[in-house]
Amino acid sequence: MKILRLPLLGLGLAALCFSVLAAEPNANAVPYATRDNPEILVLDARDAPRGLMTASMTIPVKPGPFTFVYPKWIPGEHGPTGPLNDISQLKVSANGQALSWHRDQVDMYAFHVDVPAGTSKINVQFTVLMNAPGDVMATPNLFILNWNRVLFYQNDTNSSEVYFKPSIILPKGWSYGTALPGPQQSGNRVDFAEVPLNMLVDSPLDAGIYYKHIELWRQGDAYQMLDIFADKPQDLDIPNSLIAEYKRMTPEALALYSARHWNDYHSLLALSNAVGFQGIEHHQSSDDRAPDNFMTKPDQQLVSGDLLTHEFSHSWNGKYRRPFDLWQPNFQIPEHTELLWVYEGMNQYLGDLLSFRMGIRKPDQYPEYLAMLYAAMATEPGRKTEPLIDTTTAAPYLYEARGAYPEIRRTAGDFYTEGELLWLDVDTIIREKTHGEKSLDTFLHLYAGPPNTGPITKTYTRADIEKLLNEVAPYDWHAFFQKHVYEVADLPPTTELARAGWKLVYTAEPNAFIKAGDGLDNMNNQWYSYGIKIRKDGTVTSVREGSPAWQAGMAPGMQIKAVDGQSYSKDTLNFVLKQAEHSTTPTIFLVKQDGWYKTLDVNYHGGPRYPHLARIPDTTDMLAKIMAPQAGNGM
Numbered sequence: 001m002k003i004l005r006l007p008l009l010g011l012g013l014a015a016l017c018f019s020v021l022a023a024e025p026n027a028n029a030v031p032y033a034t035r036d037n038p039e040i041l042v043l044d045a046r047d048a049p050r051g052l053m054t055a056s057m058t059i060p061v062k063p064g065p066f067t068f069v070y071p072k073w074i075p076g077e078h079g080p081t082g083p084l085n086d087i088s089q090l091k092v093s094a095n096g097q098a099l100s101w102h103r104d105q106v107d108m109y110a111f112h113v114d115v116p117a118g119t120s121k122i123n124v125q126f127t128v129l130m131n132a133p134g135d136v137m138a139t140p141n142l143f144i145l146n147w148n149r150v151l152f153y154q155n156d157t158n159s160s161e162v163y164f165k166p167s168i169i170l171p172k173g174w175s176y177g178t179a180l181p182g183p184q185q186s187g188n189r190v191d192f193a194e195v196p197l198n199m200l201v202d203s204p205l206d207a208g209i210y211y212k213h214i215e216l217w218r219q220g221d222a223y224q225m226l227d228i229f230a231d232k233p234q235d236l237d238i239p240n241s242l243i244a245e246y247k248r249m250t251p252e253a254l255a256l257y258s259a260r261h262w263n264d265y266h267s268l269l270a271l272s273n274a275v276g277f278q279g280i281e282h283h284q285s286s287d288d289r290a291p292d293n294f295m296t297k298p299d300q301q302l303v304s305g306d307l308l309t310h311e312f313s314h315s316w317n318g319k320y321r322r323p324f325d326l327w328q329p330n331f332q333i334p335e336h337t338e339l340l341w342v343y344e345g346m347n348q349y350l351g352d353l354l355s356f357r358m359g360i361r362k363p364d365q366y367p368e369y370l371a372m373l374y375a376a377m378a379t380e381p382g383r384k385t386e387p388l389i390d391t392t393t394a395a396p397y398l399y400e401a402r403g404a405y406p407e408i409r410r411t412a413g414d415f416y417t418e419g420e421l422l423w424l425d426v427d428t429i430i431r432e433k434t435h436g437e438k439s440l441d442t443f444l445h446l447y448a449g450p451p452n453t454g455p456i457t458k459t460y461t462r463a464d465i466e467k468l469l470n471e472v473a474p475y476d477w478h479a480f481f482q483k484h485v486y487e488v489a490d491l492p493p494t495t496e497l498a499r500a501g502w503k504l505v506y507t508a509e510p511n512a513f514i515k516a517g518d519g520l521d522n523m524n525n526q527w528y529s530y531g532i533k534i535r536k537d538g539t540v541t542s543v544r545e546g547s548p549a550w551q552a553g554m555a556p557g558m559q560i561k562a563v564d565g566q567s568y569s570k571d572t573l574n575f576v577l578k579q580a581e582h583s584t585t586p587t588i589f590l591v592k593q594d595g596w597y598k599t600l601d602v603n604y605h606g607g608p609r610y611p612h613l614a615r616i617p618d619t620t621d622m623l624a625k626i627m628a629p630q631a632g633n634g635m
């Protein structure tokens with residue numbers, strides 16, 4: 001815990017006005033930082049390789065009490081995730097004199113100062129601590145800059161009306177990528193054009209010493225770039241065939257939506273095991289973070305090949321079209337997240353769909369992929385008590401949820417995975433009702449289609465979505481969403497499987513996607529057999545309620561030391577699993593938990609068990625139609 005100390009100067013005077021607490025956040029204040037007199041932000045990133053940056057701001061002010069705030073509710077993160085603990089060594093001065101500052105006692109994102117008479121600007125400087133467990137933004141070779149983490153702005157102003165003039169000083173020899181307009185580089189300093197705060201926060205910047213800038217698409221002045229930064233130079237040796245598939249991203253997205261709402265777009269990709277897996281959407285860029293070998297190991301693309309397409313699709317669905325109450329006029333006003341079942345749920349479907357249509361994953365693999373999604377949701381115990389709408393409403397907290405039994409609690413991931421099943425159901429219903437004339441693509445043309453625009457936002461309500469769907473295919477969409485989203489549902493949407501010509505089966509053959517994921521994560525997924533997920537060292541990470549392992553008393557955190565007397569390994573367990581098919585005696589697991597050893601008798605004789613889809617004979621394969629490339633000539 002870091003304790004900040006108040007400078008002694010001016011403390012007596014300050015105590016009077018500092019006793020005023022921040023009111024409810026609003027966006028009604030007149031901003032002092034305007035286009036003609038912007039807040040100057042200079043970010044010195046030369047110490048980024050050791051996890052530090054220095055942010056220096058010159059903020060236009062007027063004499064008297066003044067409050068500046070650190071962005072709290074971060075678009076795309078859907079929660080109050082502004083990393084307050086990243087602020088250190090905060091200094092405020094005016095006319096060369098230190099000013100005392102005071103944090104608000106209720107709203108810890110707000111800082112109060114008393115601006116002396118005759119002062120029109122204050123200087124605010126702080127050291128940005130870039131790395132924390134689970135939130136690594138800098139390595140010795142690259143960094144990811146989210147501007148909301150390195151600035152303060154005048155309290156209660158509208159983020160589209162308060163202007164910034166941002167600059168960055170890079171480590172020597174580093175390149176950068178960003179959608180920020182008007183870059184002027186001189187040596188290792190880059191100055192950008194004046195932009196409103198909402199555009200600045202919406203325009204992350206990646207930089208690094210090992211990089212590749214690839215133009216994926218261009219038409220007139222509009223273009224899409226893939227800006228890749230890697231911890232290791234060899235991770236930039238990307239196969240040409242993969243680049244060719246990524247070059248189909250804009251053509252397939254334009255076929256899907258039939259217009260764009262960006263001028264130029266940068267997919268910013270950081271390849272770093274230290275940084276980890278993440279994706280954050282923006283109007284004209286995406287902040288994509290993936291493991292070192294994301295672009296060089298085929299299984300990475302099989303398992304997570306929708307990372308860039310998901311974030312790209314958000315430019316239309318999420319940024320251009322956004323739930324009315326998720327959009328807010330500044331970053332202190334809480335976002336309401338209940339409509340994430342559209343924003344994220346539909347986008348999960350569309351990001352996957354684009355990856356299959358582009359060929360990153362092959363269209364004929366989609367049934368196998370779908371089987372994995374469906375089985376995970378259908379066997380989740382938490383769904384018996386918690387409707388999907390509660391996972392979206394509580395998203396700001398569920399995104400941060402850690403700990404055992406995520407399948408009992410339900411997770412933020414559910415409205416993505418189940419959202420895909422939901423919107424595939426919508427797609428198949430439209431296709432069936434219109435005899436293949438229309439599809440979800442038709443809806444998307446109405447929802448986020450022509451005309452082309454720059455990065456603007458149009459909000460929607462649930463009723464807007466249902467009305468628009470009704471224009472495409474008349475149906476009781478309100479009742480449909482009520483059943484699958486707003487009420488407890490024993491099963492996820494299911495009828496889309498048969499409607500698409502497929503049925504769910506379980507066989508001993510591993511599911512290709514589960515197998516690839518297990519390989520990357522060093523896991524052994526026995527969720528559909530014993531009912532457990534196991535790490536390489538035998539540690540059980542989760543147990544399915546009601547499963548054979550659950551009945552035997554298995555718990556997360558137990559480490560399997562031996563199975564039927566033999567030391568645990570994945571191969572040993574697989575052997576025992578098959579042997580038990582021909583036996584009626586229980587399998588004996590020796591487990592260790594908190595220093596205690598015990599044996600558990602697991603009664604399971606069903607053998608290896610993995611989900612797949614099988615074709616229903618004499619039906620049309622709608623999934624093949626949905627996942628087929630749509631951009632002309634396969635381009």
Ligand SMILES: [Zn+2]
Binds near residue numbers: 281310314347
């Ligand atoms: Zn998303």
